Amino acid sequence: MKRYFVTTDNTPLAQTSVYPSAGGSVLPGTVVVRFGFEQDVWLRDKNKITVNGDTINAVAAIGDEVLLNVEATVGNNYEVRLASGAIQSVGGYVSTEDYVASFDCRSEVPAAERSPEAVNLMNYLESIYGQQILSGAMANVALNENEAYWVYTKTGKWPAINCIDYIHLYASEPGAWIDYSQTQVMEDWWAENGIVAAMWHWNMPTNDGTAYTTTPGSEPGQTSFDITKINDPASEEYARMMADIDKVADYLLLLQQKNIPVIWRPLHEAGGKWFWWGGDAEACKTLWRVMYDRFREKGLNNLIWVWTEAVAWNEDDETEGPRWYPGDDYVDIVGIDIYEKNVEECADYYELLTRLWPNKMVAMSECGSIPSITEQWETGARWSWFVTWYDYDRTNDINAPAFSEDSHIHADAAWWQSAVEDERVITRDEVPSLK
Numbered sequence: 001m002k003r004y005f006v007t008t009d010n011t012p013l014a015q016t017s018v019y020p021s022a023g024g025s026v027l028p029g030t031v032v033v034r035f036g037f038e039q040d041v042w043l044r045d046k047n048k049i050t051v052n053g054d055t056i057n058a059v060a061a062i063g064d065e066v067l068l069n070v071e072a073t074v075g076n077n078y079e080v081r082l083a084s085g086a087i088q089s090v091g092g093y094v095s096t097e098d099y100v101a102s103f104d105c106r107s108e109v110p111a112a113e114r115s116p117e118a119v120n121l122m123n124y125l126e127s128i129y130g131q132q133i134l135s136g137a138m139a140n141v142a143l144n145e146n147e148a149y150w151v152y153t154k155t156g157k158w159p160a161i162n163c164i165d166y167i168h169l170y171a172s173e174p175g176a177w178i179d180y181s182q183t184q185v186m187e188d189w190w191a192e193n194g195i196v197a198a199m200w201h202w203n204m205p206t207n208d209g210t211a212y213t214t215t216p217g218s219e220p221g222q223t224s225f226d227i228t229k230i231n232d233p234a235s236e237e238y239a240r241m242m243a244d245i246d247k248v249a250d251y252l253l254l255l256q257q258k259n260i261p262v263i264w265r266p267l268h269e270a271g272g273k274w275f276w277w278g279g280d281a282e283a284c285k286t287l288w289r290v291m292y293d294r295f296r297e298k299g300l301n302n303l304i305w306v307w308t309e310a311v312a313w314n315e316d317d318e319t320e321g322p323r324w325y326p327g328d329d330y331v332d333i334v335g336i337d338i339y340e341k342n343v344e345e346c347a348d349y350y351e352l353l354t355r356l357w358p359n360k361m362v363a364m365s366e367c368g369s370i371p372s373i374t375e376q377w378e379t380g381a382r383w384s385w386f387v388t389w390y391d392y393d394r395t396n397d398i399n400a401p402a403f404s405e406d407s408h409i410h411a412d413a414a415w416w417q418s419a420v421e422d423e424r425v426i427t428r429d430e431v432p433s434l435k
Contacts, residue, residue: 013089014038019297020103026072027329029289032233032242033080033101034297035066039089048086052079060233061087067233067242072105107329115302118261120434121195122304122332125384129361132424133373134385134431136161136197138366142168142178145185146395147388150403154413157420158428161263162189163197163387166248170203170212180251183258190260193431197263197387200248204240204276216276225276228283230290245291249298256302259435264303265365266291269310269337271324281323288326307331308365309353317352328359333384335365339410343371343379350381368410372418373425388416 017036020026043049043061050056051070059068066087070078080101088094114122128134137147137159148162164186168178186196203212208220215222229237255262267288270278277284288307295303307330311320325331334357336349346364353362364386370376373386388411394402406413419425 013041013087013093013095015099018099018101020101022100022102024103025106026103026293027289028072028074028105028107029293029327029330030230030286031070031072031103031293032290033068033070035082035099035101037064037066037089039091040064041066041087041089043086044088044094045086048083050081050083058231058233060235060238062233062239062242069231069233074105074107077104078102113301115256115259115261117259117434118302118304121261121263124432124434125304125333125361128426129384130382132426133377133383134161134195134426135159135419136163136195136385136387138387138390139164140390140392140395141165143180143182143185145189146398147390149398150395150408151416153404154406155416155420158192158194160426160428160431161195161197161385161387162186163199163263163265165199165201166251167201167203169200169244169248169251172247172251181254183254183260186255186260187258190258192428193433194428195263195431195434196255196260197265198252199265199268202244202266202275202277214275216273216279223276227277227279227287230283230287241287241290242294245294246298249295249300252295252300252303253298256300259302261302261304261434263306263333265306265308265335268308268335268365270308271312271315271321272310273312284324285326289330292326292330304332305330306333306335306363306365308335308337310337317349318356322356325357331360333363334360335363337366338364338370339367339389340369343375343381346370346376347379347381350376350383372415372422374418374422377422377424 015037019034040063041061046059047055049059056068072078082099084096084098085094137151140146143164145162148159152158166180172178172180190196201214203214204223204225206213206221207224213221213223218224226237229235230241232238252262267277267284270284272278307326309321311317334353336353338346338349361384363384366389367386368389391409394408397403420427
């Protein structure tokens with residue numbers, strides 16, 4: 001139901017939405033409070049915008065929304081007030097009434113808020129954890145099942161998980177060369193009882209404006225995008241991040257509408273600092289929580305959230321890794337990406353993650369050039385799942401002669417044959433219906 005602010009010349013300023021909704025609850029951390037209007041609005045007097053009676057600096061009007069950040073802590077109640085005269089429409093019409101958002105902060109999201117399919121998926125993961133391991137393959141770059149099909153041609157078995165990447169989000173639109181609204185690949189996979197996973201190499205424009213990249217730096221082909229601007233709602237960077245979050249959320253909602261749960265892995269390897277979102281630990285955690293909160297606001301409830309531990313080459317996982325963790329309330333499963341390690345090193349990573357996050361399942365969220373799953377399992381590394389990375393030249397074209405070869409940069413045919421022969425490795429045909 002719309003509520004109207006009556007302006008001084010009797011022209012109504014139509015308010016259409018508010019988040020959090022009246023009497024709602026939020027998780028601890030940074031909460032983006034949003035007031036939506038039918039018209040574009042401007043801030044007229046920031047001193048008339050308060051949180052529990054105190055003025056706030058982190059507030060902005062972007063298009064038809066007023067946005068502000070609130071740092072919520074468990075057990076507290078919050079009242080955000082846009083007092084009379086705080087805002088006006090672009091036509092100059094000034095609000096003459098207060099508008100209030102009131103909410104509290106709780107410690108966790110009840111399981112009932114997940115979609116039934118997401119509940120089924122989470123329950124299934126918990127039921128097999130420590131007893132069996134799900135197999136998985138990464139799409140070749142973006143939106144396909146090429147790698148999974150290659151595994152099938154070599155072993156006669158499909159991996160249980162197919163993971164796509166929203167890496168080309170910036171280019172995705174109807175009729176374009178990439179269009180993430182085309183969900184048939186995921187629908188077909190789910191129809192065969194396969195598990196759908198998704199990650200996001202979040203590209204930003206390069207410094208020279210000629211391309212997109214995830215790599216931070218000052219060189220022309222890198223990006224100087226500043227993640228700390230997530231704390232500045234008035235900044236262009238903040239608006240860009242929120243727009244991208246909304247865009248990827250809309251694509252994930254398409255899967256939710258098809259009753260498809262998704263293992264969702266954003267902002268991966270932040271602690272490694274080789275992506276722009278690794279520029280600042282506190283800002284990265286805030287960005288994660290803002291994304292989580294915004295997804296909930298848009299009604300997304302089909303996701304299993306996976307956080308990926310990583311540190312820079314000269315840093316210690318045990319001391320540095322946890323600095324990047326968004327918090328138990330925002331993470332379902334902890335992952336790690338492992339390449340070119342021996343069996344003892346893989347076991348050490350497993351032991352580290354289970355010790356640092358004893359109440360979370362842990363997964364090998366990416367891998368390549370590693371010992372067999374059998375060797376890892378026998379040394380104690382009992383991951384929830386593994387996902388092998390793609391070999392672009394091997395599987396980019398399923399009709400090319402190269403596709404038939406057994407070699408592979410990350411996991412060759414012999415590695416996969418060993419995996420599917422291990423009775424503890426689950427392939428797609430062994431996954432029960434989670435519908």
